[in-house]
Amino acid sequence: MNIVWMLLPAIAWGVLPLIVSQLGGRPINQIFGTAVGTLIASLVVQLIVHPAINVTSFIMAMIAGAFWIVGQLGQYTGYANVGVSKTMPISTGLQLVGTSLVGVFLFGEWSTTISKLVGGLGVLLLVIGVIMTSIQDRQEATGGGNQRRTIVMLIVTTIGFIVFNAIPKALSASGIAIFLPESVGMMVAVIVYMLVRGQGRIMAERASWLNIIGGLVFSVASLTYIVSVSQNGVNTAFVVSQLSVVLSTLGGMVFLHERKSRRELALTLSGLVLIVIGAVVTTLI
16 A cells, blocks of 8 residues: 555646646636645545644744745746646756755755765756756747746746745644645635736636646645655655656646657656656655
8 A cells, every 4th residue: 555655646746737737727727726626625634634733833834835836836837838848847856956955054954975965966967857858959949038938937936846845844743734724825825916916807717616626636646645754754755756747747748749859858858867866866865
């Protein structure tokens, strides 16, 4: 049964971009539906499990959830601009680099010289992998400006994912306990974003509610990851979960028919290999 819990997060996170892309709508519809679906799932979990959490942890988890919206909105915008198969390896690689550096500088990870050297090598592999997956053939360079803008946007919004991953490390509450406050923070952030953008009308659009399915899929990934951590340990659970980027990237090409030249395909697959190796190196040292 352990292997099932270990693979479920990778599968669910891997198919999430494909499902959201198929459900349609604009990024704001997708992020609204995802937040609502996650809130529904977290309320059900809260009613069943009744995890305990103090006020400070609740507020910090809400802040983490709000930052997650920043990162996820960046991803959804990336899907619309350059496709899932281009966005996911870039976004995942950037998250791994940022999370690793935060772990070193804020939480004292990689404390020995050897671990710093090996970890630095892992980060370098991640960076090279990201660069390889972002390379575009010259004959397709008419959309190069859009891709460059999207990559810059992903770099900025990935800060949201990094903060989302960092805050729980400083909390004593369990992963299950912070799931509800995180989802509340997500919902609050989405509502604020809607109001600032004057997009309240999206609540009347069918695509917004269809994307609740995306939130439920995200919740399955998050909850099974929590179980996998308890069953298989943090390192194993995390490394296996990173296979989601392989699934989503290949799925984008196969199921969403995102076209790549032979050279781009070779670079993307090679970059994916480096990203997965980099994830293993930075996690297991």
